[in-house]
Amino acid sequence: MVKITKEAALTYHAQGRPGKIEVVPTKPYRTQTDLSLAYSPGVAFPCLEIQENPHEAYKYTSKGNLVAVISNGTAVLGLGDIGAMSGKPVMEGKGLLFKIYGGIDVFDIEINEKDPDKFIEVVKRIAPTFGGINLEDIKAPECFEIERRLKEELDIPVMHDDQHGTAIVSAAGLLNALDVAGKKIEDVRIVVSGAGAAAISCTRLYCAFGARHENIVMCDSKGPIRTDRPGLTEQKREFATSRTDVNTLAEALEGADVFVGLSKGNILSQDMVRSMSDHPIIFALANPEPEITYEDAMAARPDVLMSTGRTDYPNQINNVIVFPYIFRGALDVASSAINEEMKMAAARAIAELARRPVPDIVNRTYDVRKFEYGPDYFIPKPIDPRLITEVSMAVAKAAMDSGVARRPIKDWKAYKQQLRELMGQETKFTQNLYDTARSDPKRVVYAEGTHTTMLQAAVKAKEEGFCKPILLGNVDRIYKLANDLQLNMDGVEVIDLRRDDQANRRHRYAHILAEKKQREGYTYQEANDKMYERNYFGMMMVETGEADAFITGLYTKYSNTIKVAEEVIGIQPEYKHFGTMHIINSKKGTFFVADTLINRHPDLETLLDITKLSADTVRFFNRTPVMAMLSYSNFGTDKAGSPTVVHEVVRRMQEEFPHLAIDGEMQLNFALDKTLRDDKYPFTRLKGLDVNTLIFPCLNSANSSYKMLKTMSDDVSVIGPIQMGLNKPIHFTDFESSVDDIVNITAVAVLDAIVEERRICIVPQDRRKLKVVES
Ligand SMILES: NC(=O)C1=CN([C@@H]2O[C@H](COP(=O)(O)OP(=O)(O)OC[C@H]3O[C@@H](n4cnc5c(N)ncnc54)[C@H](OP(=O)(O)O)[C@@H]3O)[C@@H](O)[C@H]2O)C=CC1
Numbered sequence: 001m002v003k004i005t006k007e008a009a010l011t012y013h014a015q016g017r018p019g020k021i022e023v024v025p026t027k028p029y030r031t032q033t034d035l036s037l038a039y040s041p042g043v044a045f046p047c048l049e050i051q052e053n054p055h056e057a058y059k060y061t062s063k064g065n066l067v068a069v070i071s072n073g074t075a076v077l078g079l080g081d082i083g084a085m086s087g088k089p090v091m092e093g094k095g096l097l098f099k100i101y102g103g104i105d106v107f108d109i110e111i112n113e114k115d116p117d118k119f120i121e122v123v124k125r126i127a128p129t130f131g132g133i134n135l136e137d138i139k140a141p142e143c144f145e146i147e148r149r150l151k152e153e154l155d156i157p158v159m160h161d162d163q164h165g166t167a168i169v170s171a172a173g174l175l176n177a178l179d180v181a182g183k184k185i186e187d188v189r190i191v192v193s194g195a196g197a198a199a200i201s202c203t204r205l206y207c208a209f210g211a212r213h214e215n216i217v218m219c220d221s222k223g224p225i226r227t228d229r230p231g232l233t234e235q236k237r238e239f240a241t242s243r244t245d246v247n248t249l250a251e252a253l254e255g256a257d258v259f260v261g262l263s264k265g266n267i268l269s270q271d272m273v274r275s276m277s278d279h280p281i282i283f284a285l286a287n288p289e290p291e292i293t294y295e296d297a298m299a300a301r302p303d304v305l306m307s308t309g310r311t312d313y314p315n316q317i318n319n320v321i322v323f324p325y326i327f328r329g330a331l332d333v334a335s336s337a338i339n340e341e342m343k344m345a346a347a348r349a350i351a352e353l354a355r356r357p358v359p360d361i362v363n364r365t366y367d368v369r370k371f372e373y374g375p376d377y378f379i380p381k382p383i384d385p386r387l388i389t390e391v392s393m394a395v396a397k398a399a400m401d402s403g404v405a406r407r408p409i410k411d412w413k414a415y416k417q418q419l420r421e422l423m424g425q426e427t428k429f430t431q432n433l434y435d436t437a438r439s440d441p442k443r444v445v446y447a448e449g450t451h452t453t454m455l456q457a458a459v460k461a462k463e464e465g466f467c468k469p470i471l472l473g474n475v476d477r478i479y480k481l482a483n484d485l486q487l488n489m490d491g492v493e494v495i496d497l498r499r500d501d502q503a504n505r506r507h508r509y510a511h512i513l514a515e516k517k518q519r520e521g522y523t524y525q526e527a528n529d530k531m532y533e534r535n536y537f538g539m540m541m542v543e544t545g546e547a548d549a550f551i552t553g554l555y556t557k558y559s560n561t562i563k564v565a566e567e568v569i570g571i572q573p574e575y576k577h578f579g580t581m582h583i584i585n586s587k588k589g590t591f592f593v594a595d596t597l598i599n600r601h602p603d604l605e606t607l608l609d610i611t612k613l614s615a616d617t618v619r620f621f622n623r624t625p626v627m628a629m630l631s632y633s634n635f636g637t638d639k640a641g642s643p644t645v646v647h648e649v650v651r652r653m654q655e656e657f658p659h660l661a662i663d664g665e666m667q668l669n670f671a672l673d674k675t676l677r678d679d680k681y682p683f684t685r686l687k688g689l690d691v692n693t694l695i696f697p698c699l700n701s702a703n704s705s706y707k708m709l710k711t712m713s714d715d716v717s718v719i720g721p722i723q724m725g726l727n728k729p730i731h732f733t734d735f736e737s738s739v740d741d742i743v744n745i746t747a748v749a750v751l752d753a754i755v756e757e758r759r760i761c762i763v764p765q766d767r768r769k770l771k772v773v774e775s
């Protein structure tokens, strides 16, 4: 587990641009016209529209996606009243989290005002700017009145996150921890340490889920809150116990099932933990120091079900699992409030998610082989990409059902897709790719069945509904691995090509290959030896029609696999070379990039083949190719060196395909910026067109470019490599491919296999029949 040091935290905040957030324009601003639209005089028009109908603010401004995180710094984490400005790093941090998890923009606002009436007045006056208000780190009891009045007096969702975000996530954690411990919420004895903003709201929500008042003891800085204590606030009175036998936290904890700490660091001792019942649930949620450290609690007894509020320990219970999504759902239906129904729906959705298999990306990020629902994992990880869809949708639905949604959602499938796209999880392109592959699932051979990534990808592709996997490898090993990973192997075929029962098949394949290659010096014996290698055997399955597509590459070097593919499958007759393409999905659109893996220094004929194959592949994905031939020079500015080859390819392509949008050679920025290109070079065939296909002059530049994008940009997803030019659907992976990379390639391979006889140059009427990926 990562230990966070003071030095590291200070450097993180100070390095580069100080702080953690910046404001980024969302409209063009390069030209004088842009500026006149963005500001005066153009800006006057939306102003007047809003004056006439205030709701138009959601249409013409950022209001609908803008949340204020507002604090007066009186209860910052567990640090106490450190002042408004000192709390700014926390509020900026929330801004960052809102953005990365919920796609919501935030202005953090620190108000130097402790008087509730004045504070409320300030918030009310700035409220028109925002679509929602997240109150943060405001101490009890003032926070209750502040939130109550703002909710009453404003018509946008207002939520004090320390109260309700914490209540929702800890209720989800409690439901699951009780399930793991085999206990019922109605029966358990709960001790709550803290009687502030977070503690009161959490306890209220536990009661809404069935916890009994009489089973709860709440403690504040003075100890257990009893009904016989004079001068209790209204909220403390709500949870005061009538028990007279409890005078200390230690006494309250004897035999208790649950401890929830929302108070102060280091107030729970190991002895207290030992005095609790079997499988005690300990939520030590004070930040930054929990009521007891994870290590101490685990050392006290092995059966503890332990959570903290920190990222660096298992079972983090932190409101970050809630606030981005509850506001997302609320904003998306223009909800006028965040009510009890929405909170309970969010808690149930979070609890339910933790019980489902965990996505590969989460395991990889935490460097864990597999998270499994149980003592060490009963709450989803904040980076779980499903939170945005599951929680936001549950919240939006609850808002609609409870009558506070002003813009109900009509198409839930489209909304889910919109949420995924918002977070760049899944572009429309990938979705369409999957849908098309699903229309006619194919038999796909995975060469490396014993590789965990390949095995998981094969099962996932099957579960996505677009393939019938055939795994090559040792049968016992594959089933053991699948068992360890809890994978459902129904519908998966496993073939151990080395076993005696495959001898006939090996001989048969060897005969076919030897016959095909007899004029190239191939003997039967040689071919038979090769059938013990998974790439030969698997490709022969496709060659003979006993499978539809083949995927390999995690163990084998690319150059070796290519040789086998050329030998067994061969290149399409109209070409002499084959190549690879990567598809880049970014906020700016989908781009096809070639040749990313095969031809190191393509000569004229090779580059010509790559270009033609690329045009066909782009059409295969049902797009019209708009092709830029790239180089370091523009349209003949360099008359020597490599640009001359590109120049000549363009000439030949334009001559052979008079209607194809292709031009060059040109630099990458001219390819991607049509205004710049049309301004400087108005004569091109690409005038007014957005380029979607980038043909690089050599492997160095193509390979480095797609890898640079993949590594440096979080907003980019890459599909590939997609092979172009082989006779059959043989596809390769990078050795560093993830499960999702291979699932994507499987979809491409299936699509490839759907095209009968696999001609990339598919005739238009066949294409329509196939309903391949829509533009
Ligand atoms: N993990 C998470 O997601 C979240 C964690 N928190 C954490 O919860 C804690 C409280 O936050 P919040 O409710 O906003 O703050 P408040 O200031 O509103 O409440 C603090 C409460 O803690 C009580 N307290 C202080 N010292 C002790 C002690 N020694 N024993 C028992 N109770 C004590 C106070 O008692 P008294 O009333 O007598 O003053 C008060 O009731 C913080 O540490 C915060 O970081 C908060 C929100 C979310």
Ligand SMILES: CC(=O)C(=O)O
Pocket: 076, 077, 078, 137, 161, 162, 286, 287, 309, 318, 319
């Ligand atoms: C997480 C949080 O909001 C707090 O500790 O105050």
Ligand SMILES: [Mg+2]
Pocket: 077, 136, 137, 161, 162
């Ligand atoms: Mg807080």
